Amino acid sequence: MTWRISDPAHLLAAMRISLLQGGEWLAGRVAPNGPIAHERNLNYMHKAVWGMYAGGVDHGVIARVLDWAAREALQPNGDFYFPEESPEYKDTQRVYRPLTFGKVAAWIGHPVIRRAQVIERILQYQHTSGGAFNFIGNDPRHVEPRATLGTLNTTFFGQLMLALDLRPQALAAGKWVLSWVDANRAYMPQGFVYTQITREGELITTVGPGERIGKVVDNRGPKQEFWQIGTAMAYLVDLYEAMRVRWDYPEAQARPYLDAALALLDFEATMPLDTYLWPSKCKVGWGAGELLRVISEQHSGVSQTMEAAYRVCERVAMFTFVDNQLGDGSWSLLHYPLQDGIPELDFNYKPLKGSVRVTPWKIAGSQTIWLPAEELAGEFLGELKPIEQGVAAWLKAGGS
Secondary structure, three states: OOOOOOOHHHHHHHHHHHHHHHHHHHHOOEOOOOOEOOOOOHHHOOOHHHHHHHOOOOHHHHHHHHHHHHHHOEOOOOOEOOOOOOHHHHOOOOOHHHHHHHHHHHHHOOHHHHOHHHHHHHHOOEOOOOOEOOOOOOOOOOOOOOOEEEHHHHHHHHHHHHHHOOHHHHHHHHHHHHHHHHHHOOOHHHOEEEOEEEOOOOEOOOOOOOOHHHHEEEOOOOOOOOHHHHHHHHHHHHHHHHHHHHOOOOHHHHHHHHHHHHHHHHHHOOOOHHHHHOHHHHHHHHHHHHHHHHHHHHOOOOHHHHHHHHHHHHHHHHHHHHOOOOOOOOOOOEEEEOOOOOHHHHOOOOOEOOEOOOOOOOOOOOOEEEEOHHHHHHHHHHHHHHHHHHHHHHHHOOOO
């Protein structure tokens, strides 16, 4: 007996409606009708182009937004930002944002991501370990590495390298992610993973007051950085696929990446249902969707593994995405927490009768990053699409 919440074909149809509605909403938020390609903050557009791509929006609209970023936000050092942006956007997310819209540019053949100035600068963010920093200062002649590396920038760096077919850099990022999983193998059976590694390769297991949300993910608390598991899973699977299908590596060389993704799936399978109500579960759907698609297409999994991947896909698709989507096709803005115990953690993003009771503006003095609805919609659509593709591939392969 398989215990599911949804019928897979029914869920697939619902996801396709959600993608179309969300893509239409995002397209309607492009200037002059909204803040995308108008507000001098890249957070309005860097994930929106990903979501529009996933939602089937005309590539000409996406190209117009990328043109704007190239014209307005590209700095002489090769970075993208606006000088007036506050540090949590301009610095903390310095390379993350072009990594996100850069892969979309690569997919649609937009020239902004192929500029030598841009590529050379982005490559500076990769450490010799293969991990990628979020910020390295402003001077390309003097890189200022951070003390730690994490999954977010490393996996998004790797995804862009896959989109550009820059194999050495993609493989180096994959080795870092694999080492991160290996470093956590002793802790996952205990129900948690540590999320940061030093430049020297040491897993950080010391957690100070208020730091837990940024350093640990467990399988108990309902509001955490669950995306750490998902973004790593997605990249490991995508790298495995590239090695086997695109680059013709033997299975023995590629298999450790798939096995590491399966280890993360096993960890995710221990999560309680209420964890899927929190927006930061989003990238878990991406990872599980890619895993379900690849093992369905390549027959490198077994039915039990496919069923486990579907169960995670189902929960993210239903509870994190489709059920949380508002009537106009959007999702709520998010006050992203940076510290434990802050009042903004009491916010809940599950709509009741079509509305969410969340402060709609940036909260002064808050230990959060205010993320606009355009960013959330873009990310959710970008990550819903791999679930849709994974479920479709599974059904085609005989899943039911």
